[in-house]
Amino acid sequence: MWGRIRKSSARLVDSMRIEEHTGRETRSHNLFEAAAAYVSACAEDDQDRIEEASAWVSPEALSFGVNELACRAVIALARERDESPRTVARALLGLPTA
Known part of the structure; x- marks a missing residue:
């Protein structure tokens, strides 16, 4: 049973990958x-890197990763x-503490 779950998970991860051809x-x-790559590019406001990272995986996979x-x-x-994580998340977004 665990073998089937592992194989299924591996197929899911493989389906979320694309290949980049660089030289040989x-x-x-x-x-x-x-x-x-996407989040760091967004933080640095680097549109070229944002577009490059966005092309590496599907939008759904990128959303999950972010x-x-x-x-x-x-x-x-x-x-x-x-x-608490809730306090930190609210502070990062500039929201008042609940």
Whole structure:
């Protein structure tokens, strides 16, 4: 049973990858690489890099990766600040504490 789940998960991840041809080698990007590149490009307001990262995976996969990155970032900041993730998320968005 676990083998089937693992194979199914592997197929899902593989379907979310595209290959980039650079010279003689082929490199595939996964959704987390795409999300990291996309978010960092957005933070630096680099439209060329935003478009490049957006092309690496499907829009749905990119959305999932950005969401996962946001969750991990809020959790890391919450631990660093010794606050709840909710408090940190609201502070990052400039919302009043609830």
